[in-house]
Amino acid sequence: MSPRPVVTGIGVVAPSGIGADTHWKTVLAGENRIGRITLFEPDRYPTTLAGEVPDFDATRYADNRRLVQTDRWTHLGFAAARLALADAGLPEVAGNPYGYAVTLASSSGGNLFGQRELQRLWSQPSRTVGAYQSIAWFYAASVGQVSIHHQFKGPCGVLVAEAAGALDSLAHAARIIRRGTPVVIAGGTECPLSPYALACQMRNGLLSASDDPERAYRPFDVAASGYVPAEGGAVFVVEDLEHALARGVTTIYGEIAGWGATHDGRHTGQVGPVDPTQYARSMRLALDRAGCAPEQVDVVFPDALGVPRYDRSEATALRTVFGPDTPPVTTQKPLIGRAHQGGSALDAANALLALRHRVLPPTAGLDQPAPGCDLNFVRRTREHPVNAALVGARGFDGFNSSVLIRAYPTTGELPGQRTGDDR
Known part of the structure; x- marks a missing residue:
């Protein structure tokens, strides 16, 4: 194993x-x-x-x-x-x-x-x-x-x-x-x-x-x-x-179960459309490598850039992977700002803490979703069984990465657990 x-x-x-x-x-x-x-x-x-x-x-x-x-x-x-x-x-x-x-x-x-x-x-x-x-x-x-x-x-x-x-x-x-x-x-x-x-x-x-x-x-x-x-x-x-x-560890926040990294092959510009294809592919790669079906994902922590055309592109990528009824989506970046790689690290921390405490944190900075950005946003803090969380990030100039984090089970294996995959 x-x-x-x-x-x-x-x-x-x-x-x-x-x-x-x-x-x-x-x-x-x-x-x-x-x-x-x-x-x-x-x-x-x-x-x-x-x-x-x-x-x-x-x-x-x-x-x-x-x-x-x-x-x-x-x-x-x-x-x-x-x-x-x-x-x-x-x-x-x-x-x-x-x-x-x-x-x-x-x-x-x-x-x-x-x-x-x-x-x-x-x-x-x-x-x-x-x-x-x-x-x-x-x-x-x-x-x-x-x-x-x-x-x-x-x-x-x-x-x-x-x-x-x-x-x-x-x-x-x-x-x-x-x-x-x-x-x-x-x-x-x-x-x-x-x-x-x-x-x-x-x-x-x-x-x-x-x-x-x-x-x-x-x-x-x-x-x-x-x-x-x-x-x-x-x-x-x-x-x-x-x-x-x-060594007798008492707390396991979660398991890094799958990941995917892709590239758009184009420069980040001030204008023009944003192609969601490769970002969606990175999510699919993460799910596939984790042996996790889209319907098994309990929450998504998105990149959430706050630029309308990028937000629409991200929402399209999520619907491409999950269908029109996406898992709960939540972001906390509007509370603290976007810290480049530090920001996606904080998203991963939020995902792990959500798994640990079985609580979904509310989406910040959202009153009315923009056209094309209608997702299943978490509107308030609520208890929720969280066994699998997907974290996504888009780096400037075309980088896309996704990580699937799975709760560590206290007994047995979770459905779809895959071992020995080092792709």
């Missing part, structure tokens, strides 16, 4: 709070945490709102020697990884370092650190940058620093697919476990909140220009006008089931 990858620890560092429990309470209560950007003065930009992690003290999660070498994005990763390890009941430094791997997602890299050093380069007579500029901005910095910090020396790597990356990292973690490494740190964090990073995002033409935190980010709604950027994300301990049971 092929090893089964299960999630035994969740670490959340997000605008919704620090720690999975705090985050989950915010989500269930529907509390909006979007506000005016404070990491820099945003008045000169059309976008002034974002989701920022409140009261974050990086010194609680790493020593100053590592902090001065790294960007806030990596600081958030240090915190989320430590929280995930503690939640899983695992040591921070492994006795067998080659039995632990790190595979995190990344997209924009160390923006705040790079901004500071470039300003220093061009504004001072010395025309120099700090010694750590060459590594702090690098897209693989968080993977490298987390693996060094915890001395995890198994097969490590970074997944780069914008928002789809965190789901790719979960899929890759499952593959690593099936190849013999018992513990993998997966997920992703992000901090795209610097003048340079915001200017880069503005070029895509998809950012919301609203100054009302309650109305700025409204996926699938008639008032949808773009997304709100955010920092943060989630990190997971993905573990071989037998390894987890042998």
Whole structure:
């Protein structure tokens, strides 16, 4: 029997709070945490709102020697990884370092650190940058620093697919476990909140220009006008089931049962139609690899970009896979913003927590669905048996990823359980 990858620890560092429990309470209560950007003065930009992690003290999660070498994005990763390890009941430094791997997602890299050093380069007579500029901005910095910090020396790597990356990292973690490494740190964090990073995002033409935190980010709604950027994300301990049971683990959030990744083969533009074909195919691949029929899916956590043509395309993809009567659909991004790969990691955390607590969190930012976006939205927090959750994400420039997460049964196997499939 092929090893089964299960999630035994969740670490959340997000605008919704620090720690999975705090985050989950915010989500269930529907509390909006979007506000005016404070990491820099945003008045000169059309976008002034974002989701920022409140009261974050990086010194609680790493020593100053590592902090001065790294960007806030990596600081958030240090915190989320430590929280995930503690939640899983695992040591921070492994006795067998080659039995632990790190595979995190990344997209924009160390923006705040790079901004500071470039300003220093061009504004001072010395025309120099700090010694750590060459590594702090690098897209693989968080993977490298987390693996060094915890001395995890198994097969490590970074997944780069914008928002789809965190789901790719979960899929890759499952593959690593099936190849013999018992513990993998997966997920992703992000901090795209610097003048340079915001200017880069503005070029895509998809950012919301609203100054009302309650109305700025409204996926699938008639008032949808773009997304709100955010920092943060989630990190997971993905573990071989037998390894987890042998050490007496008490909580298994769910099993990574299937995944699919496809590509549209086209650039993300400001205008024009959005083809749902490959996104729908990624969902079908995830269901097929999990041995899960569409009617067995209990909830979908969508990408929810908040751009009308992308929302319509996503709704079409869901109806293509599930038919006109889709499973319950819910998104919490309007509460906290879109944190690129950190956002899809938070969607995966929400799916795992929904499985664990058998509760569906309400859809945020939705009053009236836009034409073509009529789905089975969750309108209020409600208890609901959740055995299978599908998480979808679309990365800019054509990346599509889907992951099927199945509840870990207390007795026997769930219908359709497939083993030994390492496609």
